[in-house]
Amino acid sequence: MGSGQLHYSVPEESQHGTFVGRITQDLGLDVGELVPRLFRMVSKDHEDYLEVNVQNGILFVSSRIDREVLCAQSPVCTIYQEVILDKPLRVFHVEVEIRDVNDNAPVFSESEEMLSIAELTVPGAYFPLEGASDADVGANAQLKYKLNSTEYFVVEEKINDRHSKSLVLVLKKPLDREKIPMHHLVLTATDGGHPELTGTVHLEITVMDANDNAPIFNQSVYKVQLLENVADGTLVIHLNATDLDEGMNKEIYYYFSKHVSPNVKNTFSIDSDTGEIRVKGKMDYEDINLYDIEIEVKDKGTPPLSGHCNVIIEIMDINDNNPEVTVTSLSVPVSEDSPLETVVALISVSDRDSGTNGQVNCSLWPPGLPFKLVSTFKNYYSLVLNELLDREQVAEYKLVVTAQDQGTPSLSATSSLVVPIGDVNDNAPAFSQPSYTVFVKENNPPGAHIFTVSASDPDMAENALVTYWIDEKLWPLSSYISVHSESGKVYALQPLNYEELKMLEFKVSAKDAGLLSLYSSVIVQVFVVDENDNAPTVSGPENTPILLVVPLAVGQTVGKIRAVDADSGYNAWLRYELHEATSDGPWRVGLYSGEISTTRVLDETEGDAGSQSLLVLVKDHGKPMLSTTATLSVSLVVSxxxxxxxxxxxxxxxxxxxxxxxxxxxxxxxxxxxxxxxxxxxxxxxxxxCQCQPKEAVMYGPGTATLVCASEVGSWSYSNRHSHILAGTTAEVSAKNDLMVFSPNIPAFVENGDVRNGKEMAPNSSGQIHNRDIRHQMQPTGIYSNDYTNANSDELLGP
The missing domain is CATH 3.30.160 (Double Stranded RNA Binding Domain)
Structure with missing residues (x-):
């Protein structure tokens, strides 16, 4: 194992199952982890000639390999494999060299070759022969040539300045057409394999008379360099050959040797008269980068004599191929809690050009992405995580991999990748505010929707699915309030009565549906708003006779009507009126005090003695207004x-x-x-x-009687309220005697749980009531005190 890859070799034509190597042992892998880690071997350019037994980790031949079909004349034939394992993702590179065996005999292009040689040809002259070809390589393709026994000719291999061999027939002694007009020779080619394989060709040599000077080129080899993108008709070279003969024997013409392949004839053309070679077709460096063309020239003598030369055309590469980008493995989505250096994708790049034109650099766009490219092998890259991810900030990354070569001008190619980020439950549901205050009018219908709590979760799918519930450890809450688990709507299960319950405080919790659920909660305070649903009541017995002695002075107080209202605020602000009072009547009642006094002097001379019944109408200031009546009997006695x-x-x-x-x-x-x-x-x-004395403080119990000032001039009236504060917390709420002072401004409330302007009344840690502003300050202002002072039985303190 070296340079990050494994190298094996196996002979061609190996049978199925031929052992190649123990790949798991050489890579340091455990055979038991191949299947769980999805072991696989990928070949980019070749068929599946090789296979790995995942039970024992042995690499073996799975199908017949013909090196000549796979690699043609390449001296080294290699199959490149990529071994890929997941969890974690790892890539290994394996090279398997296919060794040549001597399975191809030398072959001549034709079974018979005819030559014409003038009898005047001097010994030592040579004539090019087409050599045999062997599809094998190396020693198996090293050929030796031998002629059958003859004293006139030998066969030799010449090495030119290009260090390439060419086969020639060399004349050893002068020919005599009269002795031997035609020579029949057998040329045998033998390769260097074991065992040796041979091929033959029959040579028919005709000896010609007379024209004893052949055309001669001034060079035996011509070298030319051409760019692969030259236009059709471009002049490649102008050949020049000379013949020392005269007349018809001196006239010459040029042509491609019969050994030239059709591909060369389709790419180049030669002018038979001038010897000019021009470009005829399209050339591609990536297909053929060197042409070795054999040119023959003949004179017009009888028999014609010929000369030979080689034109070597070297094709120069230009940067005409764009790089190629291939994503071989993409592991998405990428979880947002993935650690750094997590492999996201494997990327390979290639360029068919050579030299600097084929050298490729790889980069990512746009900049600032939490990913980076790491070079793992030649032209192989890993896309790895470079920064921590947060799906709530970016849910998906669109990135472009750019491969750019170093040619002039530079060419590039791109491949777009979309990397979605997988969500994890890392965000708890969040309410829009830390607490909610709701005002609800009393006497609501059962099941009325009074408010909606809402919590948002920036996660997705089940991690963002929020459900709501009320902590029901305090049992009284379940009979008053419920919350819909999906919508967060809060419902009042029964009508609320301000005179019994003035505030509900409870905690609403929200959790998501993630695998490990996250929680949050919010405090909701529901204040019950009073409505005028209680009529005034007169305290004390009615029709109690009052005995008065006349005369009585003007404005003298003779009695007082006392009435109370269970409501509060303006709904409990009482006013007194005489029923069917006349302007000249002797009595009047205080509008807010309920005191009955005289409007004039009562004297027996006016006929005021006797018994009178006064009907007093008591009204509140609610909407709609409610009222009651009280009857007062007065007996007048003359002094x-x-x-x-x-x-x-x-x-x-x-x-x-x-x-x-x-x-x-x-x-x-x-x-x-x-x-x-x-x-x-x-x-x-x-x-x-005695009835209004506070009982022991309990979580769910009676409130206190509240003294309400509802008059602009500071008059007072009593409002006996049997009220409750029900809180969903563990703090005790104590009932107290309260003194409430109201200004005449009326608060504005919105039904159905919406809050406009208001001041929140909430218990502090000791159970006492304190004021806390919500949104905007409002009137009336509630001031709670532990008790109140009654200055006299008929007269109270001013506002």
Missing amino acids: AQVIHTDGYLSRAGGSSKPLEENTNVYLIIAICSVSSLFLLAVIVYVALR
Whole structure:
């Protein structure tokens, strides 16, 4: 093994199965790895004369090899093989030399050759003979010639200045036509093989009289160089021969010897009169680069005499063949996690020209590709990975392999390769933002689509197929929210009630379908937006009589209506009106306080004494507006009335003392009534406070009663909310007494899960509520406090 290849030899005509060599042993390979690594032997220019037994790694002859058919007269006949293994890809080069055996006898072109020799020819003159040809090479083609016994002629082989041999018949003694007019000779050719093989030709030599001077060329050999692309008609050489005779014996004409092949006659022409040789056909250096033409000249004497010379035409190569690029093996697609120096393709280049015209350089285009060409053997290259790949940046590379020779002008050839990059799951699904905030109006229909989460994966095929799910370790979430595993659509499974549940916080996870799945998650916060779905309710018993003593001053407060609304914000902002109130009526109600006071002085002279029923209408500010009514009974007692002990009221003219005693009795009754009403109000207030005390903080539990300021002037009303915050995290959410302050600006929300302007309310790590801006700030602003302060039973702090 040397120079990166193996060299074997085998004789031609070997039988099928003839042992050539142990190729696996010589290459250092294990026989057991031939089949798994897809062992194969490729021959580029020859038939499959050789084969390898993959069971034992022996190279043997698979079909008959005729060296003469395979390589003609080439002195060295070699079969070139490429041994290729995959995983990893490796290439070995094998040369098998075909040794010649002596299986071809010498052959003359004709079985009989006739010559005419003048009797005056001096001894030592020679006459060219066509030698025999032997299809073998080397010693098997080295021929020896011998004539049968004769005293007039011998056969010799002359070596010219080109170091080539030519066969001649040499005259040993003068001829005498009268003695022997014709000589019959047998020329035998013997090769140097073992055993020797022979061939014969019969020579008929006619002895001619008279014309005893033959034409003679001034040179025996002429050498000419021609470019292979010369035009038809180009003059090659002008031959000149002379004859010392006179008259007809001196006139000469030129012609190609009968030994010249038809190919030469198709390529060149000769003028018989002038001796000019011109180009007749197309020449190709790659087919024939040297012509050895035998020219004969004869005179017109009787008998005619002839002379001979050789014209050697050397064809000069020009750069007229483009290089050839062949991709012998292409391993695609190339995985994006392939290591450096990974072999992608095997490339071979060739050029039929010679010299610098056949020297080829190989390059890649465009520049900057993550590949490079590595020369592995003469005119063989490997396309290997030079940089790490990333399919998400470039999914496919289109590259051009250019082969350029060094001729003038230079010629080139290209071969385009497309190298797709195979994907691996190296990218996790990614959400467009770290968290989502969604506002949903309460009382939504069951199964309503409220939002869509979407994660993208730059991988491809199953590596980019994303599925979604909600972490259901916290069991309450499954009854409220579900997510579609393929589309990422989030659905509300049941109607949401703001008074019970004000926020849902959960985690949506996404994973791809790769072999080793990658994950990511996002927090989704769903805020329930209040709707006006609760009418105001009046707290405390209705129709409780109020006993008043007239006269009463203007603006004197006689009572107060207390109402609450389970909604929040503007939906819980209450206003009070007297039903069917008249402009001259004695009563009025505070628009936002619910306090009932007098509009004028009440006096017995006006007929105001007696019992009256006031119907108060309580409305909220929601859309649509909801309302309720409350009835208040007022009893008026005249201060001048006198109560007798017998139960009759004394008028003017009666005793003053019984009147004072009756008056005291009524005052005591009035005071007791007012005290009872006040005590009842205190009891109701304490009971409501006890109901609203926060319970133990749980993940899923009641919210707090929220005090809402909904008036531009700072009036206050109560809104008892039984609310929840349901979070899909492990942090506890504590219920608190909240104080919420709202400005009169109304927030704008979009249904179906879309968010416009809003401020997100989210629990912090301690379970308290804090404000966090989302997208843009909005109104109303929610301020949560642990408790609130009630300055008086009828009066609260301003905004």
